[in-house]
Amino acid sequence: AQSVTQLDSQVPVFEEAPVELRCNYSSSVSVYLFWYVQYPNQGLQLLLKYLSGSTLVESINGFEAEFNKSQTSFHLRKPSVHISDTAEYFCAVRKLIQGAQKLVFGQGTRLTINP
Amino acid sequence: DTAVSQTPKYLVTQMGNDKSIKCEQNLGHDTMYWYKQDSKKFLKIMFSYNNKELIINETVPNRFSPKSPDKAHLNLHINSLELGDSAVYFCASSQDSLGTYEQYFGPGTRLTVT
Numbered sequence: 001a002q003s004v005t006q007l008d009s010q011v012p013v014f015e016e017a018p019v020e021l022r023c024n025y026s027s028s029v030s031v032y033l034f035w036y037v038q039y040p041n042q043g044l045q046l047l048l049k050y051l052s053g054s055t056l057v058e059s060i061n062g063f064e065a066e067f068n069k070s071q072t073s074f075h076l077r078k079p080s081v082h083i084s085d086t087a088e089y090f091c092a093v094r095k096l097i098q099g100a101q102k103l104v105f106g107q108g109t110r111l112t113i114n115p
Numbered sequence: 116d117t118a119v120s121q122t123p124k125y126l127v128t129q130m131g132n133d134k135s136i137k138c139e140q141n142l143g144h145d146t147m148y149w150y151k152q153d154s155k156k157f158l159k160i161m162f163s164y165n166n167k168e169l170i171i172n173e174t175v176p177n178r179f180s181p182k183s184p185d186k187a188h189l190n191l192h193i194n195s196l197e198l199g200d201s202a203v204y205f206c207a208s209s210q211d212s213l214g215t216y217e218q219y220f221g222p223g224t225r226l227t228v229t
Contacts, residue, residue, distance in 0.1 A: 036220075043119075043205055043220040044158075088156055100170040100212045102148070105158040 004093050006106035014114050015083055021076040021109045023065075023091030032094040033074040034103065035065055039087045047089070050074060061085075086113045118142050119221035121206050127227045128196055135192045136224045138206030144219075146170075146212040147189035149181060152203040152223070164189050165212040193226075201228045 007022040025031060032051050036044040048059040055067040065076045074091060091106040119140045128134050140147060148171075149161040163171035167183040178194045193200060203223045210216040 034217075043222045044207075045220070046217045049217065090158065096213075097171060100146075100163055100165065101209075102160045102163060102171055103218060104160075108156045108158075110156075 004091050004104055004106035006091050006109050008109050009107065010110045012112045012114060013081055016080045018079050019081050019111065021089050023074045023106055025072055025074060025093050027093060033067060034092040035076050036090045036092060037087045081113050083113050083115065085111060087111060119206055119208055119219050121221040121224050123224060124222065125225050129229055130196055130198060132196050133194045134196060135190055136204055137190045138221060139188050140208040142208060142219060144208040144210050145186055146209045148207040149191050150205040150207060152205060170212055196228045198228050201226055
């Protein structure tokens with residue numbers, strides 16, 4: 001079975017500070033991992049994804065995540081956050097059921113940036 | 116311009132009523148999904164359709180009936196609404212059901228059952 005655990009439900013940080021949002025997954029097969037962001041009162045947007053190849057993946061707004069197979073982790077990091085990064089962040093793993101894919105999401109981490 | 120759209124955005128109704136939420140995507144995708152986000156922000160898939168055919172049906176009460184008139188639309192009809200149905204419902208689509216393609220989400224429909 002595949003599942004996703006986000007260890008922190010809330011992460012408050014000061015503006016321009018670094019941040020790490022933790023995500024661990026359990027899977028018995030090769031994994032495809034995703035981070036989605038949900039800004040207040042909006043739908044989810046894909047932030048970045050790991051499918052194969054380089055274990056470090058980056059987004060266009062400065063976030064990065066590293067796939068670590070030995071630790072079964074896919075933590076999200078940003079060296080310096082901005083007020084506009086305030087949002088809910090969801091880690092997800094793709095699961096195949098009878099040839100169809102679905103996303104299994106973690107519980108979400110609310111990132112709050114304080115000035 | 117909107118890729119995945121849902122109507123209505125907000126829906127307030129009383130217990131026992133029947134309601135529908137509509138979803139449309141203009142991306143030319145083959146696969147569409149319904150997810151439910153509860154009050155604790157937990158997201159879980161409900162259904163998935165590929166080219167108008169049901170391919171994923173999670174453990175969802177049969178009061179929920181999805182309908183796909185064509186591959187650009189996936190509507191969700193809910194009979195005999197209950198308090199526990201209050202949630203945000205998200206529609207999503209992807210290019211197909213098997214690839215590693217990104218899922219694009221709609222803005223959500225906030226359903227409140229009183």
